[in-house]
Amino acid sequence: MSKPPAKRAILNYLGSATGASTRNFSAEKYPCNSKLLGLLAVTFAFLPFFASAENASLYLRPSSGTYSVGSVFEAGIYMNTGGNNVNAVKVDLQFPPDKLQVVSPNLGKSIISFWVIQPTFSNSNGTISFQGGVPPPGINTTDGYISSIIFRVVNVGTAAISIKDSSRVLLADGKGSDVLGSRSDAIFSLKLPPPAGPVVVAPGHEDPNKWYQDTNIEFVWAMPKGATAVSYVLNSDALAISDDISEGNKTSILYKSLPAGTHYLHIKAFNPDSGWGGTTHFAVNLDNNPPADFKIQISPGVTTSTKRPTVIFDTTDTVSGLSHFTIKLIKTSAPAGEGEPDSSAPFFVEASSPFVLPELDFGTYDIVVRAHDFAGNYKEVHQKLKIAYSILQNLGSDGISLRSNLVLPWWAVYSLLALLIILLLYILHFAYGRHKEVEAKLSMGVLSMVDHSVSQKLNLLKQKREEFDQDKFKVLHDKRENYFKEHWDEKK
Numbered sequence: 001m002s003k004p005p006a007k008r009a010i011l012n013y014l015g016s017a018t019g020a021s022t023r024n025f026s027a028e029k030y031p032c033n034s035k036l037l038g039l040l041a042v043t044f045a046f047l048p049f050f051a052s053a054e055n056a057s058l059y060l061r062p063s064s065g066t067y068s069v070g071s072v073f074e075a076g077i078y079m080n081t082g083g084n085n086v087n088a089v090k091v092d093l094q095f096p097p098d099k100l101q102v103v104s105p106n107l108g109k110s111i112i113s114f115w116v117i118q119p120t121f122s123n124s125n126g127t128i129s130f131q132g133g134v135p136p137p138g139i140n141t142t143d144g145y146i147s148s149i150i151f152r153v154v155n156v157g158t159a160a161i162s163i164k165d166s167s168r169v170l171l172a173d174g175k176g177s178d179v180l181g182s183r184s185d186a187i188f189s190l191k192l193p194p195p196a197g198p199v200v201v202a203p204g205h206e207d208p209n210k211w212y213q214d215t216n217i218e219f220v221w222a223m224p225k226g227a228t229a230v231s232y233v234l235n236s237d238a239l240a241i242s243d244d245i246s247e248g249n250k251t252s253i254l255y256k257s258l259p260a261g262t263h264y265l266h267i268k269a270f271n272p273d274s275g276w277g278g279t280t281h282f283a284v285n286l287d288n289n290p291p292a293d294f295k296i297q298i299s300p301g302v303t304t305s306t307k308r309p310t311v312i313f314d315t316t317d318t319v320s321g322l323s324h325f326t327i328k329l330i331k332t333s334a335p336a337g338e339g340e341p342d343s344s345a346p347f348f349v350e351a352s353s354p355f356v357l358p359e360l361d362f363g364t365y366d367i368v369v370r371a372h373d374f375a376g377n378y379k380e381v382h383q384k385l386k387i388a389y390s391i392l393q394n395l396g397s398d399g400i401s402l403r404s405n406l407v408l409p410w411w412a413v414y415s416l417l418a419l420l421i422i423l424l425l426y427i428l429h430f431a432y433g434r435h436k437e438v439e440a441k442l443s444m445g446v447l448s449m450v451d452h453s454v455s456q457k458l459n460l461l462k463q464k465r466e467e468f469d470q471d472k473f474k475v476l477h478d479k480r481e482n483y484f485k486e487h488w489d490e491k492k
Contacts, residue, residue: 304388
């Protein structure tokens with residue numbers, strides 16, 4: 001009898017590994033080998049089912065870099081399928097439109113065979129979308145090029161190009177299962193081009209990538225060798241060029257009370273021998289406005305028996321942007337008999353919303369939250385908190401807490417109580433008056449004229465009462481007669 005293929009292959013492998021032939025590796029010579037080989041055959045047959053592929057990943061290349069305003073660079077989108085066969089890819093990118101602008105997508109030698117939706121972009125919203133597919137059986141790659149985008153740098157700062165959550169990598173399994181597991185973004189540093197004219201500094205505002213609160217700026221520069229005059233202009237255009245009108249041989253200029261935002265000084269020098277030279281661009285970021293006002297919310301409420309309430313807060317900053325939040329908790333009072341609150345000064349700690357407070361004792365607290373922007377401005381907001389015993393958890397100095405941050409004022413509570421008392425008194429007065437009215441009509445015998453049905457019921461009741469009294473009198477009379485008759489007979 002011939003051996004099954006799987007068993008024969010294992011025998012050959014064992015024979016080659018031990019130097020023995022399959023003929024010698026027989027069940028007659030080794031009685032237990034047939035069972036062992038059968039188990040090995042089943043194990044090898046099911047090995048492909050135990051192998052598991054990893055999730056796919058999307059990433060950008062290069063992932064970082066430094067580029068000058070006015071220059072262009074290319075960022076590619078790549079895919080690692082993680083050992084899977086995939087047949088469809090959807091990529092959505094987000095970029096800062098105030099710092100980068102798309103020149104054009106570049107498909108190149110993409111692994112995508114056909115585009116379901118042609119690559120589209122919006123320089124106003126800062127979005128890019130790709131969506132394409134691959135014919136069956138799909139593609140399995142560790143570094144597959146999808147597409148690339150050519151960007152132009154339009155402003156200084158830091159620009160992050162991110163792959164959005166809506167991106168997808170679909171498995172070629174007939175179901176379109178999403179196997180995208182990770183996304184890697186790219187961050188680029190954007191700066192002004194090297195000085196082509198006078199070298200400029202701004203004392204107190206040296207770093208063009210930082211934000212400053214002081215809105216008074218002095219620009220200082222050194223006149224190039226042979227130069228006799230300069231021309232400069234201050235505006236919000238990163239690559240503007242000043243006109244050819246001389247401002248003299250100044251070496252500094254002071255601007256006062258500039259508005260918040262990014263300002264650029266553009267300066268060039270004049271040499272009698274060569275004319276106007278190249279332009280130097282110098283950026284200064286100003287923000288002296290705090291973040292927007294906001295409110296603190298406390299869950300489950302500003303008056304609660306929960307000893308670890310949650311503090312919720314959020315706001316925005318339209319100029320330099322929101323940097324971080326800090327929070328401080330001040331105990332302002334303690335329940336009677338527990339002594340005075342701790343007088344030590346608390347300190348601010350960095351926090352993010354929602355923030356769960358540490359376990360607190362009974363008493364009242366002042367919660368202070370500060371929102372900081374990148375220029376160092378901050379907005380401070382306060383909120384009272386009371387940790388009360390459960391029986392009083394809804395009562396506060398301002399009123400009754402119905403739910404989180406919803407308080408019924410005491411004046412409204414008193415008004416409702418007064419209305420209820422007035423309503424109750426009116427009902428009692430009405431009932432008492434009705435009772436007196438019926439009583440008077442009964443005494444006057446005129447109830448029959450007002451309510452015949454009531455009169456009939458009363459007359460019937462009166463008749464039944466008389467019949468009951470008569471029956472009762474007759475029974476008593478008969479008993480008495482029988483008693484006297486019996487005793488009279490005994491005496492005789």
